[in-house]
Amino acid sequence: MTDATKAVRERSPLDRYFGLRESGSDVRTEFIAGVTTFLTMVYIVFVNPQILSNAGMDKGAVFVATCIAAAVSTLVMAFYANYPIALAPGMGLNAFFAFTVVLEHKYSWQQALAGVFCSGAIFFLISIFNIREYIINSIPKNLKLAISAGVGLFLGIIALEEAKIVVANPATLVTLGDLKQWPAILCLLGFTVIVALNYRRIIGATLIGILVVTLFGLPLGLAEFAGVMSTPPSLAPTFLQLDFSRILELTFIIIVFSFLMVDVFDNAGTLIGVAHRAGLLDAQDNLPRMKQALLADSFAAMFGALIGTSTTTSYIESAAGVSAGGRTGLTAVCSSRYSFSWLCSFLRLPE
Secondary structure (H helix, E strand, O other): OOHHHHHHHHOOHHHHHHOOOOOOOOHHHHHHHHHHHHHHHOHHHHHHHHHHHHHOOOHHHHHHHHHHHHHHHHHHHHHHHOOOOOEEEOOOHHHHHHHHHHHHOOOOHHHHHHHHHHHHHHHHHHHHOOHHHHHHHHOOHHHHHHHHHHHHHHHHHHHHHHOOOEEEEOOOEEEEOOOOOHHHHHHHHHHHHHHHHHHOOOOOHHHHHHHHHHHHHOOOOOOOOOOOOOOOOOOOOOOOOOOOOOOOOHHHHHHHHHHHHHHHHHHHHHHHHHHHHHOOOOOOOOOOOHHHHHHHHHHHHHHHHHHOOOOEEEOOOHHHHHHOOOOOHHHHHHHHHHHHHHHHOOOOOOO
């Protein structure tokens, strides 16, 4: 037995499978990164049911579907593509689903789920035949990074609005809110802590900032604690409820195309942005194992539609985990594990 073979066998199974040593990472770092990713994106567990309930969907069922879709899809990304990227129902796509497809175009939510499934199936086919890979590789690097930056800015304005740092104004659309209120103070405190710790290169900086703000928020009543354990709601109201009765209509084809295009370019920007932050791009600034990542993302869209949620896609919040040191699929495994835990042990779903 050669020394090289002996060294490989002495490595842990996780190290060998995910290539931790080659990526310059370890189990502890990947665990912290996974928890960080989870905490930065767990808001979708509550926001997605609120948005999709406007389309007439059962909140409890969507809550469970969101958790399962995020957990299973992230595991597929972890084990098949080996990237530190988590997936969940996408913001923006869920609003398009509820307010445009269902409320404006008068589709039922079951028919809208069919549209999401069809877009995922087309996504899957163009990923198998490398069409989507060619499309993404043909996009200039600056534009791909700009897409991920745009998604980040979109999420940023949501955070500023939730913290009441910016509020609605009839003259200017948005204006500065009251910075003396606790939500604004805690948001700015958390942002300062995270930036300072990241500057000092503290592992888990984002996670520490989130926990600090949470601890301050509990006694102030900004987070309502309603228990630790709870029985998950039933998935039955949304499980396999797809309705393909309008599949031949022109508007349905347009809806499918809209879901597909948004998912394609949103996913492209997320994959390239997170990989660039992690230093995972090759010498030509292309993403290794891109086909596997795209297939994982297309599977997520189809799987999410089957169990009852809008398009499931890669999350730019994965960059938080990458900033905490995550470099392999083990980061995604850890964040996915916590998605399952959240399903079984969660605070009361908001009414």
